[in-house]
Amino acid sequence: MRIAVLGVGLIGGSIGLAARERLGAEVAGFDPDGGTRAAAAERGALDHAATSIGDACENADVVFCSAPVGALPDLAEAALAACGPEAVVSDVGSTKRAVVERVGTEGRFIGGHPIAGAETAGVEHARADLFEGARWYLTPTDRSGGLHYDRLQRLIADLGARPQAIDAAEHDQMLATISHLPHVMANVLVNQAAAGLGDGDRRLPGVGPSFRDSARVAGANYGIWRDIFISNREAIAGEIDGVIARLGAARDLIAAGDGPGVEGWITGARDDRRRLLEQELAGGPVHELRVTVPNRPGVVAELALELGRAAVNIEDMALYPAEDMASGAVTLWIAGTEEAERAQELLEGLEFKVSRAEGPQ
Numbered sequence: 001m002r003i004a005v006l007g008v009g010l011i012g013g014s015i016g017l018a019a020r021e022r023l024g025a026e027v028a029g030f031d032p033d034g035g036t037r038a039a040a041a042e043r044g045a046l047d048h049a050a051t052s053i054g055d056a057c058e059n060a061d062v063v064f065c066s067a068p069v070g071a072l073p074d075l076a077e078a079a080l081a082a083c084g085p086e087a088v089v090s091d092v093g094s095t096k097r098a099v100v101e102r103v104g105t106e107g108r109f110i111g112g113h114p115i116a117g118a119e120t121a122g123v124e125h126a127r128a129d130l131f132e133g134a135r136w137y138l139t140p141t142d143r144s145g146g147l148h149y150d151r152l153q154r155l156i157a158d159l160g161a162r163p164q165a166i167d168a169a170e171h172d173q174m175l176a177t178i179s180h181l182p183h184v185m186a187n188v189l190v191n192q193a194a195a196g197l198g199d200g201d202r203r204l205p206g207v208g209p210s211f212r213d214s215a216r217v218a219g220a221n222y223g224i225w226r227d228i229f230i231s232n233r234e235a236i237a238g239e240i241d242g243v244i245a246r247l248g249a250a251r252d253l254i255a256a257g258d259g260p261g262v263e264g265w266i267t268g269a270r271d272d273r274r275r276l277l278e279q280e281l282a283g284g285p286v287h288e289l290r291v292t293v294p295n296r297p298g299v300v301a302e303l304a305l306e307l308g309r310a311a312v313n314i315e316d317m318a319l320y321p322a323e324d325m326a327s328g329a330v331t332l333w334i335a336g337t338e339e340a341e342r343a344q345e346l347l348e349g350l351e352f353k354v355s356r357a358e359g360p361q
Contacts, residue, residue, distance in 0.1 A: 001019075001023060001025040001026070001061050001062070001155075002025065002026045002027075002028070002059055002060050002061050003015070003016070003019045003025050003026070003027050003028070003060060003061065003062050003063075003064070003155075004027075004028050004029070004030070004050075004056040004057045004060035004062070004063040004064070004079075004083075005027060005028070005029040005030075005045075005046070005056070005063075005064050005066060006029070006030050006031075006053060006056060006057075006063065006064065006065045006066060006067070006075055006078075006079060007030075007031055007065065007066035007067040007075070008029040008030075008031045008036055008037065008040035008045060008046065008066070008123050009031075009036070009066065009121055009122055009123055009126075010117055010121050010122060010123065010125050010126055010130075011066045011092050011114065011116070011117060011126075011130075012029065012031075012040075012045075012064065012066035012092070012123075012126075013040050013043060013045040013123035013126030014045075014116075014126040014127055014128065014130035014131065015027075015064050015066070015092075015131075015159070016029055016040065016045030016046050016126070017043070017044060017045045017126055017127065017128040018128045018129070018130070018131060018159045018160065019155075019159065020044065020045070020047070020128075021128045022128065022158060022159060022160065023155075023158055023159075026047050026048075027045065027046050027047050027048070028046065028047065028048040028049075028050050028055070028056045028057075028058075028060065029041075029045065029046040029048070029049060029050060029056060030049075030050040030051070030052060030053055030055065030056035036122075036123060037049040037050075039123050039124065040123045040126075043123055043124070043126060045123060045126055053075075053078050053079060053082050054082045056082075057079055057082035057083045057087070058082075059084070060083060060084075060087050061086070061087060061088070061151070062087065062088050062089075062090070062151065062152060062155055063079045063083055063087060063088070063089045063090070064090055064091065064092060064112075065079055065089065065090070065091040065092070065093075066091070066092045067093075068223055068224050068227045069093040069094060069095050069098070069099070069224075069227045069228055069231045070226075070227035070230070070231065071227075072091050072093045072098075072099045073098060073099050073102035073103060075091075076089055076091055076099055076102070076103045076109060077102070077103055080103065080106055080108060080109060083108070085108070087108060088108055088109075088110060088145075088148040088149075088151055088152050089103075089106075089108055089109045089110075090109070090110050090111065090112040090138075090152055091111055091112060091113075092112055092113060092114055093111070093113060094113060094175060094179065094180075094228050094232075095171075095172050095175065095228055095231040095232045096111045096113060096137075096139045096168040096171045096172055097168045097169050097171075097172050097231075097232075098231050099111055100139055100141065100168040101168075104139075104141045104143065104144075104168070105141075105143050106143070107143050107144055107145040107148065107297070108145060108148055109144075110138055110139065110140050110144050110148060110149055110152055111138065111139035111140075111168060112136060112137065112138050112139070112152070112156070113136070113137045113139075113171065113175075114131055114134055114135075114136040114137075114156075114161060115134050115135045115136070115137070116130050116131050116134040116136075116161070117130070121221050121224075129160065131156075131159050131160050131161040132160040132161075133160065133161075133162065134160075134161045134162065135161070135162050135164060136156045136161035136162060136163045136164070137163075137164055137165075137166045137171055138152065138153060138156075138163055138164065138165050138166070138304070139165070139166060139167065139168040139171055140165055140298075140300070140301035140304060140305065141168075141298070141301060142297060142298030142301060142302070143297060143298060144298065144300070144301045145297075146299065146300035146301075146319055146330075147319060149300050149301060149304065150300065150317055150318065150319045153304075153314070153317055154316070154317070157315070157316060162313060163314070164308050164313055164314070165301070165304030165305045165307070165308040165314075166305070166308050166309075167305060167309075170309075172232050172235050173235045175232070175235075176232055176235035176236045176238070176239050177239055180228060180229065180232055180235075180236050180239075181236065181239045181240070181243065182217065183217050183218075183220060183225060183228075184229075184236065184239075184240060185214075185243070186214060186215050186216065186217045186218035187218050187219065189211075189214055189215050189218065190215045190218040190219070193211065193215075250265060253265055286315055286333050286334065286335050287333070287334050287335075287336075287337065287340035287356060287357065288331060288332070288333055288356065288357035289331070289332045289333075289334060289340065289343060289344055289347070289354055289355070289356050289357075290329050290330075290331045290332075290354070290355045290356075290357070291303065291329065291330045291331075291332065291347055291352050291353070291354050292327065292328075292329055292352065292353040292354075293327065293328060293329070293330055293352060294327050295321065295322070295327055295328055299330075300319070300330060302350075303330060303332075303347065303352075304317075306346060306347070306350065307332075307343055307346065307347075310342060310343070310346055312334060312339050312342055312343045312346070313334070313335065313339070314332050314333070314334065315333045315334065315335050316332075316333040317330065317331065317332055317333070318330075318331045319331075340356065344356055
């Protein structure tokens with residue numbers, strides 16, 4: 001397999017390291033910064049440090065575009081123009097709607113977003129195990145090629161991640177809440193603390209770690225986060241409005257000295273936190289579902305998105321076109337008996353014919 005990585009910072013470099021170490025893939029990479037290209041090759045993230053996008057994409061099976069989200073639509077278009085008809089092009093951006101609206105009509109493009117990384121940036125911090133166990137969202141559309149989606153999700157699973165399909169707009173709304181808003185809040189918190197301490201001559205009091213924990217991501221890479229905030233501005237602004245309303249309600253409780261009200265507010269937050277953080281671990285038997293589908297554009301994306309909305313994770317997938325190419329079978333492997341039953345019920349409700357292999361696979 002030949003993989004191209006356009007942009008070889010933390011994420012792109014980690015894709016290169018993981019693909020070479022875990023898959024034995026040949027990795028070509030391009031970055032507009034020659035020093036970054038050289039560093040990526042020295043770190044072992046690349047077999048070939050390409051001098052252009054076309055050079056990197058030559059004969060590539062899969063191309064990953066890794067750049068600030070504001071640059072991704074142009075980069076994805078350039079990758080699609082440079083690649084052959086069988087290559088699949090994806091990206092790793094934290095917002096998906098803009099790039100999908102721009103290039104999602106091209107069946108070879110499938111947007112992606114690995115929930116991985118750290119405050120550190122740069123290829124010097126890249127790791128082959130960065131994606132181990134990480135959720136990696138994919139945003140197929142009704143134009144996405146089934147074989148392209150199959151190849152991409154298999155590759156991502158082989159890198160150690162857990163691929164899951166999601167609608168692009170739904171992805172951006174969710175990330176506005178769980179990722180982008182915390183960065184806004186961290187920046188505001190340090191602004192408020194600095195203002196409260198005056199002109200900076202006063203030292204930060206020796207308090208517990210809560211401030212450091214809450215402010216950990218404040219001031220993160222401004223080039224990356226400027227583009228994220230602007231790209232997802234509508235969803236983030238809506239979340240900020242919600243926070244303002246909740247802060248106002250908390251302010252009124254505290255200012256009124258309402259002990260029972262404050263206690264209820266705190267215990268409610270505790271319960272909400274527990275509910276949000278409780279996650280069901282994938283385990284138990286893996287069940288095989290074979291779904292008979294018509295050979296029409298977007299059918300694989302339809303299956304993946306419907307299961308993703310139902311929080312059913314596809315552990316693996318395989319496509320088996322019929323000889324006449326009029327229909328085919330999509331085999332899905334689902335972890336957990338309850339999840340497999342839910343997936344079968346959902347797909348049958350969509351009027352697909354589903355057969356299920358008995359016992360663990």
